[in-house]
Amino acid sequence: xxxxxxxxxxxxxxxxxxxxxxxxxxxxxxxxxxxxxxxxxxxxxxxxxxxxxxxxxxxxxxxxxxxxxxxxxxxxxxxxxxxxxxxxxxxxxxxxxxxxxxxxxxxxxxxxxxxxxxxxxxxxxxxxxxxxxxxxxxxxxxxxxxxxxxxxxxxxxxxxxxxxxxxxxxxxxxxxxxxxxxxxxxxxxxxxxxxxxxxxxxxxxxxx
Numbered sequence: 001x002x003x004x005x006x007x008x009x010x011x012x013x014x015x016x017x018x019x020x021x022x023x024x025x026x027x028x029x030x031x032x033x034x035x036x037x038x039x040x041x042x043x044x045x046x047x048x049x050x051x052x053x054x055x056x057x058x059x060x061x062x063x064x065x066x067x068x069x070x071x072x073x074x075x076x077x078x079x080x081x082x083x084x085x086x087x088x089x090x091x092x093x094x095x096x097x098x099x100x101x102x103x104x105x106x107x108x109x110x111x112x113x114x115x116x117x118x119x120x121x122x123x124x125x126x127x128x129x130x131x132x133x134x135x136x137x138x139x140x141x142x143x144x145x146x147x148x149x150x151x152x153x154x155x156x157x158x159x160x161x162x163x164x165x166x167x168x169x170x171x172x173x174x175x176x177x178x179x180x181x182x183x184x185x186x187x188x189x190x191x192x193x194x195x196x197x198x199x200x201x202x203x204x205x206x207x208x
Contacts, residue, residue, distance in 0.1 A: 004112055007094050008046035009085035010038050011078055011144055012053040012060075012102040013070060024103045024192060026059060029202055034192065037105035039063060045112040046098065050088055052081040071157070077165050078144045083156050090150035101144045104191040108181045115147040115179055124177040125149045131189050132182045139180050142189045143167035 012025045012035065025035040032040075035051075042049050050066035060067055068088050070080040082099055089097035096119070098112050107129070108114070115127045129145035132138075144167065152174065159170050181188050186204050191197070 004045065004116060005047045006096055006098060006112060006116065007048040007050070007089045007092065008042050008098040008100065008112065009068065009081070009088065010035070010042065010049065010051045010102050011081040011085075011099055012051055012055075013078075013081050023055060023057070023059075025053070027192065027198060029198070034102055034105050035060075035063075038100065038102050039065070041105060041107065041109065042100060044109060048092070050085075052084050052099075072160055076160055079156065079160055079165060079167055079170060082144070082146070082148060082167070083153060083160065086148055086150045086153040086156065090153060095150055096147055097150055098147045099144055101142075101191060103193065104142075104145070104189050106183075106186065106188050106190055107145060108183075108188050111145065111181070112147070114181070118177050118179045119147055119149075122177045123175070125152060125174040126171050126176040128171075128176060128178050129189065130178050130180045131187050132180060133187070139178065140187075140189070141168070141178065143171070145189065 026033045039049060050068050051060055052068045053060060054069055068084050071084045071087055072080050085097045085099050100107055111129060119127045127147045128141055128143055130139040130141045133140045156170060164170050192201055
């Protein structure tokens with residue numbers, strides 16, 4: 001049961017270079033893949049979930065969710081997925097959309113609720129998630145975990161065409177806010193980039 005009537009998109013379009021180009025969506029921890037875990041957590045928060053990937057693997061289709069291929073050709077990084085999420089959400093009648101990364105399946109269960117609250121309080125165009133690091137002395141920004149107003153689509157497309165590839169380089173043109181999350185056991189935005197990360201992730205679950 002989701003809390004909010006807002007759409008969300010799982011960004012699963014990375015090239016997985018440090019995983020020998022294996023599709024991280026289908027890496028397994030116990031009896032679940034990272035994509036399984038991400039979908040389950042996201043569907044508790046969002047009324048409509050889609051997957052952004054440039055893969056045509058039938059494995060994605062078995063989830064019965066919309067599959068969104070990048071709006072722009074070539075490898076443009078996460079901004080291309082964010083652009084695609086904005087276009088999809090706008091086309092189905094929404095003014096906002098949230099994005100999450102498939103390789104970070106422990107993201108907070110109140111992520112969307114808190115990002116939306118901050119957006120409404122601050123009247124921001126974009127709200128990013130962050131986590132506390134170094135014994136709570138500094139914030140670590142997670143720019144693919146964001147709530148975006150879909151009207152930004154046209155501006156983002158223009159910036160991509162100009163060669164902008166970094167999320168924060170583009171976002172600084174707009175009004176942004178941050179929500180900081182914390183978890184005493186593990187960074188809630190711990191992401192899996194290497195085989196060692198998978199091992200750490202498994203160890204976390206054995207300690208829970």
